[in-house]
Amino acid sequence: MIGTLETGYGVWSALYWLLGLVVLFIIVYFIYSLGGKTVKASGDKGKPFLSGNEMEKEKIHVKASNIYWGFTEALKSYYTPLKGGHTGNINDYVSWFVVVLAIVLILAGGL
Amino acid sequence: MINEHLPALIIGIPLLAAFATPLISKINDKLRNIFVIGILGATLCLVISLAFNVFNNGIFVYVMGAKSPGLTLPSGYKMPVRIILEVDGMSIFMAIITSIVSLLGAIYSWAFMHKETGKDKYYTLLLILAAGMFGMEFTGDMFNFFVFLEITSIAACGLVGFRINRGESSEAAFKTMVMYTLGALFVLFAIGILYGEYDALNIATLASRIRYTMLDKIALGLLVTGLAMKAGAVPMHMWVPDAYAEAPAPITMILVANSQASLYGLFRVCFTLYGLTISTYTLGWIIIILGVLSMFIGVTMALIQKKIKRLMAYHAISQTGYMLLGVGVGLAVLSDANALNTYGLKAMEGGIFHIMNHAMYKGLLFLTAGAVIYATGKRNLNELGGLAHKMKFTAIFFIIGAAAIAGLPPFNGFASKLIIYESVYKFNPMLSVIAMLVSILTLASFVKVFQSAFLGPEIIEVKKEPKSMIFAMLCLSVIIIAFGLFPDIVVDKIVAPAANALVNSMQYIAAILGGA
Amino acid sequence: MIDNLPFIACAILVILGLYTLTFKRNLIKIVIGLNLVESGVNLFLITLGYKSNAVAPIYTMAAKEEMVLPTPQALTLTSIVIGLATTALILSFTILIYKHYKTIDASKVRRLRE
Numbered sequence: 001m002i003g004t005l006e007t008g009y010g011v012w013s014a015l016y017w018l019l020g021l022v023v024l025f026i027i028v029y030f031i032y033s034l035g036g037k038t039v040k041a042s043g044d045k046g047k048p049f050l051s052g053n054e055m056e057k058e059k060i061h062v063k064a065s066n067i068y069w070g071f072t073e074a075l076k077s078y079y080t081p082l083k084g085g086h087t088g089n090i091n092d093y094v095s096w097f098v099v100v101l102a103i104v105l106i107l108a109g110g111l
Numbered sequence: 112m113i114n115e116h117l118p119a120l121i122i123g124i125p126l127l128a129a130f131a132t133p134l135i136s137k138i139n140d141k142l143r144n145i146f147v148i149g150i151l152g153a154t155l156c157l158v159i160s161l162a163f164n165v166f167n168n169g170i171f172v173y174v175m176g177a178k179s180p181g182l183t184l185p186s187g188y189k190m191p192v193r194i195i196l197e198v199d200g201m202s203i204f205m206a207i208i209t210s211i212v213s214l215l216g217a218i219y220s221w222a223f224m225h226k227e228t229g230k231d232k233y234y235t236l237l238l239i240l241a242a243g244m245f246g247m248e249f250t251g252d253m254f255n256f257f258v259f260l261e262i263t264s265i266a267a268c269g270l271v272g273f274r275i276n277r278g279e280s281s282e283a284a285f286k287t288m289v290m291y292t293l294g295a296l297f298v299l300f301a302i303g304i305l306y307g308e309y310d311a312l313n314i315a316t317l318a319s320r321i322r323y324t325m326l327d328k329i330a331l332g333l334l335v336t337g338l339a340m341k342a343g344a345v346p347m348h349m350w351v352p353d354a355y356a357e358a359p360a361p362i363t364m365i366l367v368a369n370s371q372a373s374l375y376g377l378f379r380v381c382f383t384l385y386g387l388t389i390s391t392y393t394l395g396w397i398i399i400i401l402g403v404l405s406m407f408i409g410v411t412m413a414l415i416q417k418k419i420k421r422l423m424a425y426h427a428i429s430q431t432g433y434m435l436l437g438v439g440v441g442l443a444v445l446s447d448a449n450a451l452n453t454y455g456l457k458a459m460e461g462g463i464f465h466i467m468n469h470a471m472y473k474g475l476l477f478l479t480a481g482a483v484i485y486a487t488g489k490r491n492l493n494e495l496g497g498l499a500h501k502m503k504f505t506a507i508f509f510i511i512g513a514a515a516i517a518g519l520p521p522f523n524g525f526a527s528k529l530i531i532y533e534s535v536y537k538f539n540p541m542l543s544v545i546a547m548l549v550s551i552l553t554l555a556s557f558v559k560v561f562q563s564a565f566l567g568p569e570i571i572e573v574k575k576e577p578k579s580m581i582f583a584m585l586c587l588s589v590i591i592i593a594f595g596l597f598p599d600i601v602v603d604k605i606v607a608p609a610a611n612a613l614v615n616s617m618q619y620i621a622a623i624l625g626g627a
Numbered sequence: 628m629i630d631n632l633p634f635i636a637c638a639i640l641v642i643l644g645l646y647t648l649t650f651k652r653n654l655i656k657i658v659i660g661l662n663l664v665e666s667g668v669n670l671f672l673i674t675l676g677y678k679s680n681a682v683a684p685i686y687t688m689a690a691k692e693e694m695v696l697p698t699p700q701a702l703t704l705t706s707i708v709i710g711l712a713t714t715a716l717i718l719s720f721t722i723l724i725y726k727h728y729k730t731i732d733a734s735k736v737r738r739l740r741e
Contacts, residue, residue, distance in 0.1 A: 005526055005599040008457035009533035014521035014596045057568045064492035064563035065417055068555070072415055079415065082408070086349060088740025090286050090657060090733050094648040096346045097293060097336070105332035107397055109325070254702055261709045265716060272720055278727025279738050285654065285720040286739075292661055292713045293648065299706060300641070300668050306699070307675040353739045415741075 117161040118173045118196040122245045124154055129238035136231035144221050147234045151214040158210045162203045166608060170622040171198040180623055191313045191623055197251030199619055200608030205248040205375045208470045212368040213241040215583045216361035219478055222577035223361055223485060240266035240365060244372045253302045254312045263369050264291035270362045271354045283353035290350045294337035301333035315623035318384050334380045341373035345405040348428045355424035360481020364474035367427055371466055381442055383616040395443025402435030403545055410552045418490050419480045430469045437462020437531045440538045454537040459610040461530030464602055468523040472515035475587040479509040486574045497569040505576055506565045508584045515591050517554035523591050526598035633674040640667030654721045654731040665710045672703045
């Protein structure tokens with residue numbers, strides 16, 4: 001069958017996957033169509049809020065550096081040395097190269 | 112007639128055209144663009160016809176300026192002395208990637224570089240870069256490999272530092288050039304050691320003579336480190352975000368292919384040159400560890416980036432880790448025939464398939480980033496927002512690229528990553544778990560880019576993206592979706608021959624030495 | 628031991644170059660360090676083909692004497708040309724960096740980091 005890929009443990013076929021997705025979509029759409037339209041969009045509904053205050057639409061856009069704030073804050077002890085390591089100094093680039101060269105030579109020499 | 116000289120033509124046509132480009136530039140800018148695109152299109156056709164030749168007839172050996180590679184002395188002593196181009200499944204696989212990427216890069220450049228000056232030099236360097244990559248992939252000679260490596264280094268750094276009005280791009284070019292040159296010099300040192308020991312520069316001859324002395328080990332270490340550095344393995348990756356972020360977007364796409372060409376060199380050295388003589392278990396683990404480090408540190412650094420192209424550059428490092436992991440597992444079990452057949456070869460197929468997928472979707476992502484920078488003039492994600500209102504096409508292409516890199520079905524990234532997960536799991540479950548975790552973090556960071564750049568209210572002025580840029584992105588998207596829907600055809604037709612070519616290094620040697 | 632002296636000299640040159648690349652902050656000195664590594668490698672290649680009391684490998688009008696191995700010389704010549712190109716390019720980048728940053732101190736030329 002075209003589109004069936006042997007993956008070493010089993011098989012993968014994107015076409016079957018798409019077929020499943022279509023079936024799933026039909027079921028979901030069927031359930032969705034059973035519901036009645038009771039919500040009326042009027043008044044304050046649909047206006048942008050931030051912490052309970054109504055804001056300008058332009059101001060509620062979450063900036064990129066705020067998105068994973070919690071993640072980076074929790075992993076601060078990992079990120080601080082990692083950021084510190086990327087100094088942007090060409091001497092450090094070369095030192096890393098020399099260090100890896102030494103390690104590889106030792107490992108390759110021992111095998 | 113033309114069929115006999117295909118490898119030489121594929122290297123020679125872009126190289127000669129490169130030096131004709133400034134002359135044609137004098138006549139007309141448009142004519143020059145058409146000329147460059149035409150040359151790269153012709154090269155793509157030649158590569159495809161060579162590919163059919165290689166897949167049907169096996170390894171293609173081309174000797175520069177003579178009929179046979181060898182020179183027979185009156186005493187009956189035979190040795191290959193001439194410059195040889197040897198094209199096997201792996202070489203042609205890399206050449207297909209290179210030719211597609213450089214053609215689309217030239218098409219994209221038409222509109223992208225429209226307002227810049229010095230375009231004649233830009234296209235000259237682009238063609239030289241393409242020729243150098245073809246040379247690296249086709250050559251059967253170690254010193255030739257070094258020469259082509261340096262050709263790509265010089266052309267690539269000239270292009271990274273192309274925008275001399277920005278101090279940052281000069282800085283990036285300087286750092287990249289120092290690293291590239293240093294790596295290439297150590298490669299040359301290793302070639303010198305091998306030449307001094309075995310009196311040959313030809314890869315096949317060297318591979319048949321290598322005895323694995325202490326000097327060979329030193330040469331192996333130098334080659335692996337130098338080439339892994341140019342491929343961008345952590346912790347020698349720091350030049351990658353600098354260079355990729357500062358180069359013009361189409362060039363960044365070609366730089367990805369350039370890094371992969373040196374990845375090819377690394378695999379060629381490990382498998383063909385040293386694969387016959389040594390137990391490659393430790394070497395395999397060195398490459399696996401480099402790969403895992405690249406995957407993990409690359410993706411965690413990408414998560415906190417604020418500049419759009421720098422973020423994608425860190426992802427390029429992270430994805431290189433997958434290729435190193437897949438092929439490294441194959442290398443570690445190379446001498447164990449049972450393990451190689453159950454999962455090693457599959458892992459290599461996954462890694463090699465990922466090379467092609469990566470070139471396509473990372474190229475697409477860099478092109479969308481280029482379109483964003485072109486349309487807004489801003490590189491910082493914090494200043495972007497609501498681009499999807501005006502740049503609908505770019506937004507769609509970005510979704511396709513991001514889904515492919517994060518390994519969401521049914522795109523091509525999923526197919527290759529699935530092969531890597533499943534076959535690596537049999538080798539060592541922990542590696543597979545790390546690979547999946549990295550995939551999740553990749554998705555997370557592209558969600559961040561999509562949310563902050565494309566969604567939200569319109570907060571900045573946006574130009575519409577020109578047609579030639581849309582066309583290049585569309586081609587890549589079509590390739591990504593086609594590879595995602597029919598991965599089996601790609602794997603059977605072009606990936607499996609490449610993996611087999613690496614594993615059966617005996618064939619590569621026999622093609623030159625005539626079964627000796 | 629005395630035969631290995633040229634090789635030891637090459638190794639010392641390469642190590643000196645690496646030292647310069649790692650510890651000197653002046654960008655021009657970094658370029659010099661790169662050239663030191665390159666000279667070490669080039670000398671190593673030349674040393675490989677050396678033969679004492681031999682003449683240059685030029686066949687035209689040559690006497691019937693022993694010649695040194697020509698291949699390493701061809702390699703070195705190529706490598707020198709490549710080295711010239713890289714040095715020229717890299718120095719021109721240094722000039723541009725000085726124009727934009729008004730310094731060539733490597734610890735200050737690092738707007739691209741993290």
